[in-house]
Amino acid sequence: xxxxxxxxxxxxxxxxxxxxxxxxxxxxxxxxxxxxxxxxxxxxxxxxxxxxxxxxxxxxxxxxxxxxxxxxxxxxxxxxxxxxxxxxxxxxxxxxxxxxxxxxxxxxxxxxxxxxxxxxxxxxxxxxxxxxxxxxxxxxxxxxxxxxxxxxxxxxxxxxxxxxxxxxxxxxxxxxxxxxxxxxxxxxxxxxxxxxxxxxxxxxxxxxxxxxxxxxxxxxxxxxxxxxxxxxxxxxxxxxxxxxxxxxxxxxxxxxxxxxxxxxxxxx
Amino acid sequence: xxxxxxxxxxxxxxxxxxxxxxxxxxxxxxxxxxxxxxxxxxxxxxxxxxxxxxxxxxxxxxxxxxxxxxxxxxxxxxxxxxxxxxxxxxxxxxxxxxxxxxxxxxxxxxxxxxxxxxxxxxxxxxxxxxxxxxxxxxxxxxxxxxxxxxxxxxxxxxxxxxxxxxxxxxxxxxxxxxxxxxxxxxxxxxxxxxxxxxxxxxxxxxxxxxxxxxxxxxxxxxxxxxxxxxxxxxxxxxxxxxxxxxxxxxxxxxxxxxxxxxxxxxxxxxxxxxxxxxxxxxxxxxxxxxxxxxxxxxxxxxxxxxxxxxxxxxxxxxxxxxxxxxxxxxxxxxxxxxxxxxxxxxxxxxxxxxxxxxxxxxxxxxxxxxxxxxxxxxxxxxxxxxxxxxxxxxxxxxxxxxxxxxxxxxxxxxxxxxxxxxxxxxxxxxxxxxxxxxxxxxxxxxxxxxxxxxxxxxxxxxxxxxxxxxxxxxxxxxxxxxxxxxxxxxxxxxxxxxxxxxxxxxxxxxxxxxxxxxxxxxxxxxxxxxxxxxxxxxxxxx
Numbered sequence: 001x002x003x004x005x006x007x008x009x010x011x012x013x014x015x016x017x018x019x020x021x022x023x024x025x026x027x028x029x030x031x032x033x034x035x036x037x038x039x040x041x042x043x044x045x046x047x048x049x050x051x052x053x054x055x056x057x058x059x060x061x062x063x064x065x066x067x068x069x070x071x072x073x074x075x076x077x078x079x080x081x082x083x084x085x086x087x088x089x090x091x092x093x094x095x096x097x098x099x100x101x102x103x104x105x106x107x108x109x110x111x112x113x114x115x116x117x118x119x120x121x122x123x124x125x126x127x128x129x130x131x132x133x134x135x136x137x138x139x140x141x142x143x144x145x146x147x148x149x150x151x152x153x154x155x156x157x158x159x160x161x162x163x164x165x166x167x168x169x170x171x172x173x174x175x176x177x178x179x180x181x182x183x184x185x186x187x188x189x190x191x192x193x194x195x196x197x198x199x200x201x202x203x204x205x206x207x208x209x210x211x212x213x214x215x216x217x218x219x220x221x222x223x224x225x226x227x228x229x230x231x232x233x234x235x236x237x238x239x240x241x242x243x244x245x246x247x248x249x250x251x252x253x254x255x256x257x258x259x260x261x262x263x264x265x266x267x268x
Numbered sequence: 269x270x271x272x273x274x275x276x277x278x279x280x281x282x283x284x285x286x287x288x289x290x291x292x293x294x295x296x297x298x299x300x301x302x303x304x305x306x307x308x309x310x311x312x313x314x315x316x317x318x319x320x321x322x323x324x325x326x327x328x329x330x331x332x333x334x335x336x337x338x339x340x341x342x343x344x345x346x347x348x349x350x351x352x353x354x355x356x357x358x359x360x361x362x363x364x365x366x367x368x369x370x371x372x373x374x375x376x377x378x379x380x381x382x383x384x385x386x387x388x389x390x391x392x393x394x395x396x397x398x399x400x401x402x403x404x405x406x407x408x409x410x411x412x413x414x415x416x417x418x419x420x421x422x423x424x425x426x427x428x429x430x431x432x433x434x435x436x437x438x439x440x441x442x443x444x445x446x447x448x449x450x451x452x453x454x455x456x457x458x459x460x461x462x463x464x465x466x467x468x469x470x471x472x473x474x475x476x477x478x479x480x481x482x483x484x485x486x487x488x489x490x491x492x493x494x495x496x497x498x499x500x501x502x503x504x505x506x507x508x509x510x511x512x513x514x515x516x517x518x519x520x521x522x523x524x525x526x527x528x529x530x531x532x533x534x535x536x537x538x539x540x541x542x543x544x545x546x547x548x549x550x551x552x553x554x555x556x557x558x559x560x561x562x563x564x565x566x567x568x569x570x571x572x573x574x575x576x577x578x579x580x581x582x583x584x585x586x587x588x589x590x591x592x593x594x595x596x597x598x599x600x601x602x603x604x605x606x607x608x609x610x611x612x613x614x615x616x617x618x619x620x621x622x623x624x625x626x627x628x629x630x631x632x633x634x635x636x637x638x639x640x641x642x643x644x645x646x647x648x649x650x651x652x653x654x655x656x657x658x659x660x661x662x663x664x665x666x667x668x669x670x671x672x673x674x675x676x677x678x679x680x681x682x683x684x685x686x687x688x689x690x691x692x693x694x695x696x697x698x699x700x701x702x703x704x705x706x707x708x709x710x711x712x713x714x715x716x717x718x719x720x721x722x723x724x725x726x727x728x729x730x731x732x733x734x735x736x737x738x739x740x741x742x743x744x745x746x747x748x749x750x751x752x753x754x755x756x757x758x759x760x761x762x763x764x765x766x767x768x769x770x771x772x773x774x775x776x777x778x779x780x781x782x783x784x785x786x787x788x789x790x791x792x793x794x795x796x797x798x799x800x801x802x803x804x805x806x807x808x809x810x
Contacts (some may be wrong), residue, residue, distance in 0.1 A: 033657050035572050052654055053576060122675035126638035126686060128669055219653045219668045229646075235516050 008259035019066035026059035031220035041240045048242040061245055064222035068204050071138035076199035078142030080149055084192050089149030091157025092184060108147040117144060130221035139215055141203045149195045156191040160184050197261045200255050224250055293481040293801050296503045299375055306450060307441050308431035309382055312390040322796055324431025325445020327356055327426050331784040332794035335594050335698060337424045342359045351419035351742045358410040363466040365449035368437040372412040375405040377435035391429050419737045421747060422699035429621035445480040447797035457487040469797060498775055505792045506775040513589035514773040523778045527581055528785045530592045531772035532695040534585045535651055537688055538764040541717040545684035550633050557652055559618045560760040563611040565604040568658050573768050577650045585766035587755045592787040593698055598755040608661055627663035636665040641690040643670035647789045648690055700751040702736060707735045727761050
C-alpha cells in the first residue's frame with residue numbers, strides 16, 4: 001500500500017512538473033489558431049491533434065494542467081486557512097463564540113454556493129485578463145468553500161480543548177498564544193491537512209463544472225474545465241479519441257489524489 | 269413444430285405492427301418547451317406559435333418561400349385611405365373545425381377580442397403601434413373593413429399572425445380554421461393535432477388538404493435527444509439546427525440534412541455608446557468613433573468565422589437585414605471587407621499608434637476592452653475567440669467574458685456597465701416597420717445607446733427621419749428607398765458589427781414528401797398541409 005501511495009505521489013509530481021515546463025515543452029502557444037488545421041487527429045506536428053478552432057490540443061492540455069493543478073491547491077489552501085481561523089478559534093474558545101461561528105457556518109452551508117459563485121462571478125470587473133479571471137475564479141472557490149472544513153476544524157479544536165493533555169498544560173501554567181501554538185495547532189494540523197487534500201480535487205472538479213457551463217476560465221486560456229467542454233460532442237471523440245486526454249488526465253490525477261488521501265486519512 | 273408456428277406468429281405480429289405504425293400518416297416532431305397557451309391571440313413563445321401556425325386560419329398568409337402575400341380566408345383585400353383602412357372579401361363556404369360556418373362576424377369578433385385591453389394580447393400590440401383603437405365594420409356576411417387610427421405601413425403582414433376565432437362555436441377558440449385542430453394535450457409530454465375535416469384548401473387536383481391525418485408534437489428540451497430520436501426514426505423533422513449538429517447529421521444521412529441558404533438570423537457585436545455609462549472617457553471616445561468601429565469591423569475575418577464556426581453553413585453578414593429578406597435587403601451592400609491594413613490606417617487617422625505589439629491611443633492608453641456574451645453558447649464563444657485572435661493582430665487585447673443571461677441583460681439594458689457585447693439577432697418580422705423599436709434613437713431596443721431624448725448624432729437623427737418617413741409612406745418604392753438608405757447609414761457608421769448570417773438548417777426525413785424547407789420560420793413545416801409520409805418509410809435512415 002505504501003508503494004502504491006509512492007507511485008501515486010510520483011505521478012502527481014511528474015504531471016505537475018511537466019505542466020510547469022509547458023513554456024519549454026509545448027510545441028505552440030495555447031492561443032494560436034491554425035485555422036487551416038481544424039479538428040485534426042494526432043500527428044508529429046500536433047501530438048494530440050487540434051481542436052475546432054485549430055489550436056494544438058497538446059499545448060492546451062499542458063497549460064490547462066498547469067492552471068488547474070496550480071490554482072486548485074492554492075484555492076484549497078485559502079479555504080483551509082479561513083476554516084482553521086474561524087472553526088479552530090470557535091471550537092477552542094467555545095461558548096457563544098462557537099455558537100455564533102457555527103451559525104454563520106451553517107448559514108454559508110445552506111446557501112446555494114453554485115449560484116452564489118455565478119452571481120459573484122457576474123459582479124466582478126469585466127476587464128480582467130484571462131489570467132486574472134482564472135485567479136478570480138479559484139479565489140472565489142477558495143473564499144466560498146471554507147464552511148464544511150470549518151465545522152471539522154471546530155469539532156477538532158473542541159475535542160482538543162476538552163482533552164486531558166491541554167488541561168494538564170493549563171494546570172502547568174501554559175496559557176494564551178503559547179498554548180495554542182505549542183499544543184493546539186500541531187494537534188489540529190493533521191485534520192486540516194486531510195481537509196486540504198480533500199478540497200483540491202473538489203475545486204478542480206468545481207472549476208471543470210463551471211467551465212462546462214462556460215463560466216470558468218476565460219478564453220483563450222485553457223483549463224481542464226474548458227478542455228472538458230469539447231467532450232460534449234461525441235463526434236469529436238469518435239473522430240479523434242485523443243480528445244479524451246483531458247478526461248483521462250483528470251481521472252488519473254483524481255485517482256492519485258484519492259490513493260494519497262486514503263493513506264493520509266489512515267495515518268490521521 | 270409448435271415452436272416454429274409460434275415463431276411465425278410472433279414475426280407476423282411484429283411485421284403487422286410495424287406496418288400499422290407507419291400507415292397512420294402521423295407526422296412527428298419536437299417542441300423545445302411546453303406551449304404556454306393554446307389561445308392564438310396570446311401566443312408569443314415558439315411552442316404556442318407552432319400550434320397556432322398549424323391550427324389557425326388567417327385572412328392573409330405570407331408565403332414562406334416567395335415572401336409574397338397570398339389570399340387565405342380573404343379572397344381579396346384593398347388597402348384604403350393611405351393605410352388607415354383595409355377591406356376584405358372573405359372566402360365563402362368555409363367552416364370551423366367543429367362545422368360552425370365562418371363569416372365576417374367572426375373576423376369582427378376576433379378583432380374585438382384582440383383589442384380588448386384586458387387580454388394583453390402580444391399579437392394585438394402589433395395592431396396598435398401608435399395607440400388608439402382599431403374598429404371594424406361588417407358590410408355583408410363575407411365583407412368587412414378594419415380601420416386603424418393612423419396609417420400603418422405594410423398593413424397586410426399583420427394579418428398573417430391573426431388566427432380567426434369563432435363568434436358562435438360552443439368550442440370557442442378550440443374551433444379553428446387551420447389545417448389541423450387540437451385533439452389531445454398531455455402536459456409535459458405531447459400535443460396531438462388532428463386533420464381538420466372542414467379545412468377549406470384543396471390541392472391542384474381538387475383533393476382536400478391536409479394530406480396528413482395528424483401531427484404529434486413531443487415536448488423535448490434536449491437537442492441531443494431530439495437528434496437521436498430523429499436518427500432512430502421516432503421523429504420526422506427538426507427545425508433550425510446548429511451547424512455542428514447539421515454536419516453530424518449530414519455525415520449520417522446526407523438526404524436528411526437540408527441547407528436552405530441564408531436565414532434571418534445573424535450574430536452581431538456592438539460597442540457601448542451610452543454617455544452615462546460608467547466607462548472611462550477615453551473608452552467612450554474610442555467607441556463613439558466611426559473610424560474605430562469600422563476598423564474593428566475590418567479587422568474581423570468573417571470568412572474564417574463562417575468556415576470555422578459555421579462549417580460553411582453561413583455567410584458574412586452585411587447589415588440588419590440579410591439577403592434572406594428578398595424585398596427589404598439592400599442588394600447594393602456588401603459585407604465590410606477583411607483588411608487589417610485598412611483597419612490600421614483608419615485607427616491611425618484617429619491617433620492610434622502601434623507600440624511594439626500593443627496598439628495605443630493618442631494619450632498612450634493601450635487598446636484593451638472586454639466583450640461580453642452569454643455563457644453556454646458554444647457558437648458565440650468560438651466567434652469571440654476568433655475575434656480575439658483577429659484583433660490581436662492589430663495589437664488590441666480583447667477580454668472575452670461569458671455571463672449568465674440575466675446578468676448580461678442587466679448590464680446591457682440597465683446598468684450599462686459593459687464595453688462591447690456579442691449576441692444574436694433574429695428578424696421575425698420581414699417588414700422594416702417591425703424594426704422601429706430598434707432604429708429610432710428614442711427606442712429601448714436602440715441597443716448601443718437606448719432611450720435617447722434627442723438623437724445623439726446627426727446620422728442617428730437621419731435614421732429617425734427615414735424610419736418615420738417609411739412608416740408613414742404607403743408607396744412601397746418610397747419605403748424601400750428610405751430603408752435602403754437606413755441600411756447604408758448603418759453600414760457606414762457601423763453602430764453594430766454584423767458578423768455572420770447563419771444558414772437555415774433543417775433535418776427532414778426522406779419519408780416526408782413535398783418538404784420544401786424555407787428560410788423563414790417555420791422553416792421545415794411551413795407547408796404542413798401539403799406534407800405527406802411515404803407509406804414504406806420510417807422516420808429516417810437506419
